[in-house]
Amino acid sequence: MAKNTDAGTPRPDTVRLQRISKAFWESAALMSAVELGLFTAISKGSDTIEDVAETIGIEPLQAERLMTVLCAMELLEREGESFRNAPDVERFLVEGKPTWAGPWILFAKPDWKKWGRLTEALRTPRDRIRRLGMYDESFTIERARQYHEATYSIGMGAARRFHRQVDLTGRKKIIDLGGGSGCYCIVAAQKYPEIEAEVLDLAPVVAVTREYLAENGVADRVKATACDFTTDALPRDADVAIMASNLPQYDRAIISDVVARVHDALVPGGEFHLIGEMLDADGCGPIAPALWGLAEALSHSTGLAHSVADCTGYFEAAGFDDITVHEFIPHTLTRVTGRKR
Numbered sequence: 001m002a003k004n005t006d007a008g009t010p011r012p013d014t015v016r017l018q019r020i021s022k023a024f025w026e027s028a029a030l031m032s033a034v035e036l037g038l039f040t041a042i043s044k045g046s047d048t049i050e051d052v053a054e055t056i057g058i059e060p061l062q063a064e065r066l067m068t069v070l071c072a073m074e075l076l077e078r079e080g081e082s083f084r085n086a087p088d089v090e091r092f093l094v095e096g097k098p099t100w101a102g103p104w105i106l107f108a109k110p111d112w113k114k115w116g117r118l119t120e121a122l123r124t125p126r127d128r129i130r131r132l133g134m135y136d137e138s139f140t141i142e143r144a145r146q147y148h149e150a151t152y153s154i155g156m157g158a159a160r161r162f163h164r165q166v167d168l169t170g171r172k173k174i175i176d177l178g179g180g181s182g183c184y185c186i187v188a189a190q191k192y193p194e195i196e197a198e199v200l201d202l203a204p205v206v207a208v209t210r211e212y213l214a215e216n217g218v219a220d221r222v223k224a225t226a227c228d229f230t231t232d233a234l235p236r237d238a239d240v241a242i243m244a245s246n247l248p249q250y251d252r253a254i255i256s257d258v259v260a261r262v263h264d265a266l267v268p269g270g271e272f273h274l275i276g277e278m279l280d281a282d283g284c285g286p287i288a289p290a291l292w293g294l295a296e297a298l299s300h301s302t303g304l305a306h307s308v309a310d311c312t313g314y315f316e317a318a319g320f321d322d323i324t325v326h327e328f329i330p331h332t333l334t335r336v337t338g339r340k341r
Contacts, residue, residue, distance in 0.1 A: 008062025024115075029069045029182060031109055034093060034102045038066065039075075039085050043094040047082045098189065104154040107139075108311060121297045132230070133249060144204045148181040152212065155183035158244065158275075158329070163187050165326070165335075168195065168240060175200060175265075177229040177243040177258065181212040182222060184242050189218040191204045198235060200227040232253050234265040240273075245333065247276025247311075248292040251302040256314045257311065263318040266340045278334040279307040284332040311336045 034037060041055040053063035067083060070076040076083050085094070092101040105116060114121070130136060148155075154204050168174070176196040185197035190198050199209050209224035213306065227234075229243075230250065241262045247255065277289035293305025308325055311334075315323045320338025328335040 010262065012309075016328075021162075021309070024112075026073055027108075028103075029066060029073065030075065033066060033070055033075070033108055036066075037095065038063075039089050039093040040095045040257075042076070042083055042085050043090060047052070047084065050079070051085075052083070053142075067338040073175075097154075099157070100151050101152040103152075107150040111295075111298060118294075118297065119307050121300070124300050128300055129302055130300050131302055132228075132297055133299035133303055136295040139202070139204055141204045141207045143204075144208045148205070148208050148212070152181045152183070155181055155189070155245070158333070159183035159187040161328070162242075162275065162335075163191055165328075166337075167182075168192055168322070171195060171240050173197065173238045174240040174242060175235055175238040177234075177241065177262070178246045179242070180205060180209065182209045182224065183212075184216050184244060185222045186213065186216045189221045190216070195221070197222040198238070199224040200229045200234070202226065202228060230258060234261055236265050237267065239267050239270040241270065241272045242275070244275040244278070246257070246327075247274070247278065248289070248296055248305050249301060249303040252306065252310065253302060254302075255306060255311075256317065259320075260318040263340055268340060270340045271337060272315075272340075273335055273337050274311060274315075275328055275333055275335045277305065277313055277332060278336075279305050281307055281309040282308075283307045290323055308334055308336070 013207070036056045038052060038056055040054050044055075046052045046055040049064045049067060050060050050096040052067065053060040056063070067076060069079050070186065071083070075086050075089050077086055079271060084090075089101050091097070093105065094100065160317065168188060169192070172195065173191070174188055175193065176182065176199045178196065178201055179185060179199035180201060181200045182197075185199055188195050188197055199206070199213075201224065202207060203226040206224040206226045210219065213222050213224060243258070243262075252304055259272070259274070277292040278287050279285065289305045293303065296303035312323055312325065314340040315336060316340075319340070321341050323336065323338045326335045326337070
């Protein structure tokens, strides 16, 4: 933001900087609305401040404070004394709907205090930075379960989007690197009766993956195998490989090596889809991938944000042909695809 001086020269002001410095206030308002069930209450007919307050169990004064902010954030729309959810809120933040994404919105809340200590994390010396960051000895089955309870709903949405974009007709086997709850393989098994799949992830995660596979009725065709795909040997009978939404957790050397080993492991004619939080080719944004890269500092990880140019370079160096780049989630996720000759 800037004001014009008498001489006509723009003079910077602090409005933009103040807004950024208080962005966590907005995050807090959104998370509280989700935790209180405010959007669900409005969707079910509580459309005034008094009605909402009674439904979610807070004082009308507090409801007015929160709903005023949510309107200013364009999460609620107001007509006189009546409120309604904005379209994206109505679709994703009403509990009970198949598109419910509330756990994903609250996903980052456990890291709230960590972000307040970002400066300290950025001063971490090299000898305390870990190759796999958050995946240390403290990453238990229970932590994996909590993590994937938060990410499962949004992961299923991403998996459905992938399978709308990519036709795997005729393919025989998928391997999903760091597949977590197994969403991409679950949707594949539901859509293609002939396909088999294997989720490769760390042992604590695999225990949780198997629960999701059983819950979705695909455990007979999708298996989960304990594997650190950054170092362990990969199955050599797959004609499709997927790696989704874990790109910034790893540094350039790791990703370059993984892409090369995927190329070697795929059968001739196989395809690899790397879906990740990628910066534009110039490395200057978008903000979401940049922040995911910065978040790795909190885990004392070697990971960082990779650019589209970085990723296509990994594919080229590995020997992939027909390398293409596709926007997957605008300003957030990009899909780079290559085929093995």
